[in-house]
Structure formats: structure tokens, C-alpha cells
Amino acid sequence: MGALIQVKDITKFYGPTLAVDHISFSVKEGEVFGFLGPNGAGKTTTIRMMVGLTQPSSGTAWVDGHNVTKETVEVKKTIGLVPEASNLYGELTSLENLIYQAELYGIARKERKDRALRLLEEFGLKEHQDKPFQKLSRGLKRRLTIAAALIHHPKILFLDEPTTGLDVMSARGLRKLILDSKKKGLTIFLTTHYIPEAETLCDRIAIIVQGKIRVVDTPENIRDQMKEAEVLEIGLDRTPEDLKSKLPSVDGIDKIVIDENRVRFHTRRLDQVASPIIRSLEGHGAKIKSINTLSPSLEDAFVKITGLDSELMKIDKPVKGGSES
Amino acid sequence: MREEIKRSYFIAKKDMGAYYLKPPLISWGLMLPIVFVFAFYFRNPAGIKEVVPGLIGLTLLFSCTSMAAIVITFEKRIGALERLLLAPLNFRTILLGKALGSTLFGLMVAVFITLILIPLMGLSVKHFWAFVLIFILSGLAFSLLGILISVGVKEVFEAMTMSNFFRFPMIFLCGVFFPVPSMPFPLPILSYLLPLTYTVDGLRHCLLEGIPMMPLFLDLLILLGFVVLIFALSLSIFKRRIRQDF
Numbered sequence: 001m002g003a004l005i006q007v008k009d010i011t012k013f014y015g016p017t018l019a020v021d022h023i024s025f026s027v028k029e030g031e032v033f034g035f036l037g038p039n040g041a042g043k044t045t046t047i048r049m050m051v052g053l054t055q056p057s058s059g060t061a062w063v064d065g066h067n068v069t070k071e072t073v074e075v076k077k078t079i080g081l082v083p084e085a086s087n088l089y090g091e092l093t094s095l096e097n098l099i100y101q102a103e104l105y106g107i108a109r110k111e112r113k114d115r116a117l118r119l120l121e122e123f124g125l126k127e128h129q130d131k132p133f134q135k136l137s138r139g140l141k142r143r144l145t146i147a148a149a150l151i152h153h154p155k156i157l158f159l160d161e162p163t164t165g166l167d168v169m170s171a172r173g174l175r176k177l178i179l180d181s182k183k184k185g186l187t188i189f190l191t192t193h194y195i196p197e198a199e200t201l202c203d204r205i206a207i208i209v210q211g212k213i214r215v216v217d218t219p220e221n222i223r224d225q226m227k228e229a230e231v232l233e234i235g236l237d238r239t240p241e242d243l244k245s246k247l248p249s250v251d252g253i254d255k256i257v258i259d260e261n262r263v264r265f266h267t268r269r270l271d272q273v274a275s276p277i278i279r280s281l282e283g284h285g286a287k288i289k290s291i292n293t294l295s296p297s298l299e300d301a302f303v304k305i306t307g308l309d310s311e312l313m314k315i316d317k318p319v320k321g322g323s324e325s
Numbered sequence: 326m327r328e329e330i331k332r333s334y335f336i337a338k339k340d341m342g343a344y345y346l347k348p349p350l351i352s353w354g355l356m357l358p359i360v361f362v363f364a365f366y367f368r369n370p371a372g373i374k375e376v377v378p379g380l381i382g383l384t385l386l387f388s389c390t391s392m393a394a395i396v397i398t399f400e401k402r403i404g405a406l407e408r409l410l411l412a413p414l415n416f417r418t419i420l421l422g423k424a425l426g427s428t429l430f431g432l433m434v435a436v437f438i439t440l441i442l443i444p445l446m447g448l449s450v451k452h453f454w455a456f457v458l459i460f461i462l463s464g465l466a467f468s469l470l471g472i473l474i475s476v477g478v479k480e481v482f483e484a485m486t487m488s489n490f491f492r493f494p495m496i497f498l499c500g501v502f503f504p505v506p507s508m509p510f511p512l513p514i515l516s517y518l519l520p521l522t523y524t525v526d527g528l529r530h531c532l533l534e535g536i537p538m539m540p541l542f543l544d545l546l547i548l549l550g551f552v553v554l555i556f557a558l559s560l561s562i563f564k565r566r567i568r569q570d571f
Contacts, residue, residue: 077413
């Protein structure tokens with residue numbers, strides 16, 4: 001399938017600050033493409049440039065064949081954007097909000113209400129159709145904002161941090177909705193700083209740090225970059241005091257992580273280091289309860305590629321806008 | 326073009342429902358002219374007729390600018406303006422929609438006050454269609470003036486301050502209570518630069534006997550000029566602001 005989004009050497013400066021640094025990538029029709037990076041990496045700025053909300057400082061992008069800097073109205077007809085803050089109109093009901101969106105997109109009068117009702121049904125919002133947007137829970141607001149972005153049947157849905165600030169159940173429901181939309185043939189571009197979310201939802205991922213793309217590939221291929229690194233996890237009945245200093249300096253151990261009574265040895269020579277480690281632990285009176293080898297995760301790959309602490313990715317940024325509750 | 330106007334109307338309709346047709350705004354829109362009418366009636370019951378055109382003009386000015394001056398700043402702050410910017414609309418359609426909402430509200434309040442004042446004061450309307458045109462053009466000019474303020478500032482409180490900075494001098498400078506030609510120099514120069522002057526003069530043509538400042542067609546033409554000029558100015562500032570802020 002062809003590229004529905006083509007980004008070429010796009011850059012954005014805010015005053016002297018470089019937010020996005022000469023990035024290029026393409027998104028194929030029908031795929032879920034994820035932008036993964038910590039807060040402040042340039043994810044939202046990139047989305048805003050692609051949908052014609054922000055002018056790039058240099059470079060350009062094409063969405064469904066339309067130049068985002070010269071044909072913004074055409075681009076906006078093709079896309080739906082769900083910004084990080086759910087920003088529908090607080091005073092209007094769910095149904096009124098969707099009908100208003102339909103009006104703005106020039107959908108024929110007789111079709112507006114039908115489409116709105118169908119979306120409310122599809123997104124599990126039927127019983128809330130007469131509630132003002134400001135009275136909905138955060139999860140329902142998010143759903144309605146996505147529904148509003150789909151009212152004109154866009155080819156591409158942009159989701160900026162779709163599950164940020166949601167409780168576990170709402171986030172899970174939303175991920176299911178995203179996957180359902182993909183099954184219907186929608187191309188989805190999403191940004192996230194949750195590594196498991198990117199891994200679950202995306203066909204391909206671009207890892208972006210400080211405005212630069214470090215890698216673009218499938219989650220599997222990115223994980224494969226870590227194939228040489230393996231983890232030996234040993235469960236103990238108790239962890240001997242000062243274990244790290246007692247362990248022999250075995251060649252080939254890259255890192256030791258102690259997590260309560262589990263010790264993880266990161267190594268590239270599992271076959272050579274396993275026996276000395278086990279002998280050493282037993283020699284220090286530790287009773288081994290379990291031994292596992294772990295495959296590298298996308299998180300491991302992310303850490304390796306970016307050099308960032310993966311804990312950084314667990315920090316939510318405060319949600320802007322006045323419509324959240 | 327037809328499609329653009331239609332979508333501007335939808336924006337206006339949404340704004341009417343969401344902001345304008347709320348009790349606080351309606352009561353504020355009605356309160357000001359009523360207070361002025363009473364104040365002038367008690368001061369000089371015989372001369373109240375003379376200030377009716379000015380009172381109608383003031384009603385239009387205050388009701389058209391009340392929300393227009395803050396609507397874009399407010400929506401920008403809560404993130405709702407982004408929804409309009411994301412829709413396939415050009416800047417012109419968005420501005421026109423915002424101005425239309427405000428104009429419709431202003432016209433509603435002003436027509437209500439006019440329908441009370443005209444029979445109450447025993448006045449009649451000459452040049453009916455010109456009278457209607459003055460209402461429409463003035464409503465648009467004042468709403469756009471409000472929008473101009475709204476697109477030019479960053480915060481809601483700045484918009485409130487700026488709109489009063491423009492509105493209150495107009496009460497004294499635009500012939501509402503004192504004829505412009507009788508003002509000391511250089512005040513008339515300022516008067517001629519403000520749209521309310523031509524609203525009041527045009528309404529005098531339609532409601533009172535005597536000699537207004539200039540021919541009726543010129544009042545209408547100048548008001549139309551204000552509409553075009555303020556719209557062009559607002560559009561240019563709006564485009565620049567959006568590029569800066571987004």
C-alpha cells in the first residue's frame with residue numbers, strides 16, 4: 001500500500017528553541033504508526049505541523065497528496081485530530097457537539113444526526129447523548145472527542161497521547177476502540193510516551209528524542225536490535241546483604257539489577273556466565289528458587305537506542321485546556 | 326462562498342446557544358440602555374426624544390461588543406478555538422462566524438429596546454430600509470470591533486479592559502448626548518474616526534426632524550467602509566496571531 005503521509009526534512013523552531021530537528025518519515029495506508037518519546041520530544045509539534053495547525057520552519061509534509069503548508073483546508077478534510085486535551089464545547093451536549101462538528105465539515109443536513117447517533121452508539125455514549133460535555137467523566141470526554149474527529153469519515157486519525165490521564169479501564173477501552181478503527185481500514189497516527197501502549201497498538205514506531213527521530217521500524221524489529229542482550233533472572237529465598245559486591249567479577253555481565261528477592265543479570269554471554277553466577281550465589285548462602293531467561297523488551301530497546309532512563313517515559317505531563325475534569 | 330457563509334452561520338448559531346442566549350448576558354445587554362433611558366428621563370423628560378437615536382446606538386454598541394471582545398481569547402484559552410482551526414474552514418469563515426453571532430445578539434437586544442422606545446416616545450421611522458441597514462451595518466461594525474480587540478490580546482482581562490477603553494469614550498464622542506459639531510476642537514476629529522458617530526447620525530435621519538450631520542447615504546457608506554476595514558484588519562491580525570500562538 002502507498003504512503004498516505006510523507007514528511008520530508010521538517011523542522012520547527014520556537015524562537016531560538018529547536019523543537020523538531022529535520023525529521024523525515026512516511027506512514028502507509030491502513031497502518032497504526034506511533035511516535036514514541038518522552039515529554040518535550042517534539043511529538044505534538046510534529047502532529048500539529050502535519051495537520052496544518054503549525055507552520056514548519058523548514059521542510060514540508062504531504063497528507064493524502066496535499067501539501068500541509070499550502071493546502072491546509074484540503075488536508076483538514078482528510079484528517080481527524082484528537083488533541084491531548086479533550087476540547088469539545090462544555091455547554092453543548094454530546095449529540096449537539098457531534099452535530100456541530102458535522103456542520104463545520106459541511107455534511108448534508110439529513111445525514112448529520114444519523115452519523116452522530118451512530119458514533120454515539122459505536123463509542124458506548126448513547127446513554128450520555130443529552131449530557132453536556134462538561135458533565136462527562138474524563139474517559140467519556142476522550143471517547144466523545146475521538147467520535148467528533150471521526151464524524152466526517154477521515155482517512156487518517158491523529159491521536160495525541162490518547163490515554164494520558166485516563167484510568168486503567170478507560171485506557172483499555174480506548175485502546176480497543178483504536179484497534180477496532182484500524183480494522184475498519186482507518187490509518188492512525190498516534191503519539192505516546194507509554195512504551196507498552198506503542199508496543200500493543202502500533203504496526204510501526206518512530207522513536208523521537210529531543211526533536212530527532214532515532215529509529216523507525218516495527219516493534220519486533222526494534223526489539224531485535226537487542227537480541228544480543230539477554231537477561232538471566234534468578235529468584236532467591238532471600239537476598240544476601242551487599243550481594244553486588246560479593247558476586248564474582250564474571251566477564252560478560254553488563255548490568256545487575258536487584259529487585260527484592262529477584263536478581264537480573266544483563267549479559268551477552270549467557271552460556272558462559274550462568275554457571276559461575278549460580279555457584280557464587282550458592283556459595284554466599286542464597287537459596288535459589290527459580291531461574292529464568294528473559295527476552296529483551298521494547299523498553300530495553302528504547303533505553304539502548306535513546307540512552308534515556310525508561311522511568312522518564314512514565315511521567316505524564318499536565319493536561320492543558322479547560323475541558324478536563 | 327455560499328458554503329462559507331453557511332458554515333459561518335453554524336459558528337454563529339453555536340455561539341448564540343453556548344454564550345449569548347444565557348440570562349446574564351441578556352440581562353446585561355438590556356440593563357445598560359434601560360438605565361440610560363431612566364437617567365435621561367428623570368433629568369430632562371422633555372428632551373429624552375433627542376437622545377433616542379444615541380441610546381439605540383449605544384445599545385447596539387454595548388450588546389454587540391459584550392461577548393465579541395472576549396470570545397476568541399476565551400476559546401483560545403480553553404482550547405476550543407483549536408476545534409475551529411482543525412475544521413476545513415478558512416480564517417475568513419471563522420471570523421465572520423464569530424462576528425455574526427455577536428451581531429445577531431446585538432440586533433436582538435437593540436430591536437427589543439427600539440420596539441419599546443419608539444412607541445413610548447411617540448416617534449416614527451422614516452426611511453425604513455435605511456433604518457434596517459444602519460442596524461445591520463452598525464451591528465457588524467461593532468461586533469468586528471469587538472473581534473478586533475479579541476484577536477489582538479492574549480488574555481480575557483486584557484480584552485475587557487481594551488473594549489472599555491474603546492467603548493466608553495464613544496459615549497461622549499459620537500453625538501449620543503451632544504451634537505458632534507458643537508464639540509470643541511479637536512474632539513470632532515476623533516468623533517469622525519468612530520463608527521458610532523455615523524450610526525447615531527443615521528438614526529437621527531430616520532427618527533427625528535432637524536438637520537443631521539451628513540446625508541443618510543454617506544452615513545451608510547461610511548459604516549460599510551468601517552465593516553470592510555475592521556474585518557480586513559481583524560483578519561490580518563487573526564492570521565498573524567494564530568501563526569504566532571500555534
